[in-house]
Amino acid sequence: MNETDLGLWAVPLAMIGGAIRVSTPFLFVSLGECLTERSGRINLGLEGTLVFGAMSGYAVAYESGSAWIGVLAAALAGMLFGFFHGWVCKLPKVNDIAIGIALMLLGMGLAFFFGKPYVQPQAPDLPAISFGWWSDISQVQAALQVNVLFLIGIVLTVAMGWMFRTTRIGLIVRVVGDSTDAARSMGLNPNVVRLLATGAGGALAGVGGAYLSLYYPGSWNEGLSSGQGLMAVALVIFARWSPVNCFWAALLFGGAGALGPALQSVGISSGYYLFYAAPYVLTLGLLIATSSPNRALESAPGELSITK
Amino acid sequence: MSTGTPTELRAPERRGIADIAPRLEPLIIPIGALLGGLLAFSVFLVLLGKSPVDFFGLVYKAGFGTAFSWQNTLSRVAPLLLTALCVALPARLGLVVIGGEGAVVLGGLAAAVVGTALSGAPTAIGIPLMMLAAMLIGGVWIGAVGALRIRRGVNETISSLLMAYIAIALLNHLVEGPFRDPASLNKPSTAPLDPALRVGELPGMDVHWGFVAGIIACIVAWVLIERTTWGFAARIAGGNIRAAQVQGLPVGRLIVCFTAAGGACAGLAGFFEVSAIHGSANGSLVSGYGYTGILIAFLARHNPLAIIPVAILLSGFEASSGLIQRRMDLPDATILVLEGIVFVAILVSETLYGRFRIFTPRAEEQP
Secondary structure (H helix, E strand, O other): OEOOOOHHHHHHHHHHHHHHHHHHHHHHHHHHHHHHHHOOOOOOOHHHHHHHHHHHHHHHHHHHOOHHHHHHHHHHHHHHHHHHHHHHHOOOOOOHHHHHHHHHHHHHHHHHHHHHHHOOOOOOOOOEEEOOOOOOEHHHHHHOEEEHHHHHHHHHHHHHHHHHHHOHHHHHHHHHHHOHHHHHHOOOOHHHHHHHHHHHHHHHHHHHHHHHHHOOOOOOOOOOOOOHHHHHHHHHHHOOOOHHHHHHHHHHHHHHHHHHHHHHHOOOOOOHHHHHHHHHHHHHHHHHHHOEOOEOOOOOOOOOOOOO | OOOOOHHHHHOOOOOOHHHHHHHHHHHHHHHHHHHHHHHHHHHHHHHOOOOHHHHHHHHHHHHHHOHHHHHHHHOOHHHHHHHHHHHHHHHOOOOOOOOHHHHHHHHHHHHHHHHHHOOOOOHHHHHHHHHHHHHHHHHHHHHHHHHHHHHHOOOHHHHHHHHHHHHHHHHHHHHHOOOOOOOOOOOOEOOOOOHHHOOOEOOOOOOEOHHHHHHHHHHHHHHHHHHOHHHHHHHHHHHOHHHHHHOOOOHHHHHHHHHHHHHHHHHHHHHHHHHHHHOOOEHHHOOOHHHHHHHHHHHOOOOHHHHHHHHHHHHHHHHOHHHHHHHHOOOOOHHHHHHHHHHHHHHHHHHHOOOOHHHOOOHHHOO
16 A cells, blocks of 8 residues: 555545545435425424434444444434424424424534533444455545445435335325325325334434444544534435435535545645535525426425425 | 404403403413423433522523623623524514524624724724624625525525525635735634724623614514514515415515515624624634524514513523533533423424413403
8 A cells, every 4th residue: 555646636536535435424314304305394403313313323332332233323313303303393383494493403402411421432433345455546445445334325325216216105205295185185194104204314314423423534522513414404405305316416515525625635725615615505506596486396395394 | 463353343441361361372372381491401400310400590690690690691692682683583574594694604704804994994984884794794695595585486494504504614715715814823813803993892891782782673673573564564474475465565575675684683793793702703703693593583482572581591591501510510512402492392382372262362252
């Protein structure tokens, strides 16, 4: 292994590596949000779920000595947050957007509260698989170090896309998301479907958080999340509520985030923060270009409060 | 807002509990929810083996017990009042704007940039210009959210959130690049403001003028909503936007004006952060006031006058954070947990409106 001077080639390489590393939490949170939104609810509290998942995953991994038990704990904690959101929103007159903001605050508060003792200790990491063995350039090897959770995320993406397209469960979620009345006339209980979809979405967000604390950056502290949970909401809109598009969007957002540091590594340091904001500008631009005051967004679930 | 009026129209002479009760509903339910939230938090503390009595005793002592603690509390209120208005004003039109943080950040930056350019100018010219710049950019930033909503149908919650992140990125970029004071080494900042352009404190108190500005803004906002035809139109549009359009009300203009006014308030908060607290614009401007403002506005049910006591209460909680950490060995996030629980309780209590018979006007009882 030797450091080779790659010149400007280092930039795309670092971006690919960065995209793979940074995108995993985006991918999990956005898949979770996608599932919840397809059922007709929006959960803005996934930022809190993500941070709480990061903390609980790290704490449990440290106490149990196994990173995978930590991931499981994070999923469980996220599911509880999701269930709470789903349960509260079924009460009449309760605003799902506002509850999401409140749960974001509460989730972060609880995570910082219980996470204080775990800022110092070192928990076990999640394993990564090296896909760069064919190259003897160390940068290539570093870039192609792929975490197992990323691979699980790809499998989940495909599975969720298939679920929405061809399975009965997928159809039920879609019907509930598109029209509460139609769902009722089919004998479905929309509240139960949304409760389950929000719970499952929360579990995925929790796993996304566990990736942050257990792999990259790989430790627990209060500044761990840089808004990935909130971004996921925008990302799902960007991805037009399609799981497969969520995957590409997560890679794009991750890559845009990695562009700044990658340019810095070759000596271009100005505009660092602007690259960081690129995904936000892109999403806003896309929203402006495709929204219309007269109709809902294309392929948006009919019952979704933010696009109605 | 609009309670059943037939009783009042037909029998104005009746003045009993049954007439007053419906008016009390918007007061009793939030207070009940606040107490419920505090109770839930007390259970949380008891489960951890801490005493809620000690906790609230310390909050009282550190936040409201002495003249000194009142000053400490009031010195933190200004940004909370102003960012809460940024949520409450658009909310009267039915819009959920959560990106006040962006207007705070850019307002602060604008104030600092104008202040640097005016270095040497007298206070009477410099400070109003800085305030104007801060309010202008805050108003444009959040007003754009309203305009996007009305022109393009872009959801205001999402767009304001995205724009808050863009604003923070702009601040970081400009403060590290074009507007950076070369002397600020560890923490990139704009050049320090001329002492003449720093807002001072109220006479005899440790509280800066932002407090007064915040109170005035709340009162003006209340008069605007409750006592002007504009506010009346806004309340109709907030109740039912289609009905307001059918009535010929200028809904689009109302939305842009109310979001811009809210943004101007948040921008003003940024001005006070720079001119009264930090003395220059830097990363400290991103301090989450925009998010606490959301909580306060919802607690106050978007009533600008109710924002004042709620903001003072929350600021007392935050002022007591340090003492609670030291005395009770609780982490600083305790206050955040408390805020989260109270926020959830308030939102859940929305479902109780109209559920209690005592609060519903008895129209059928006419002879």
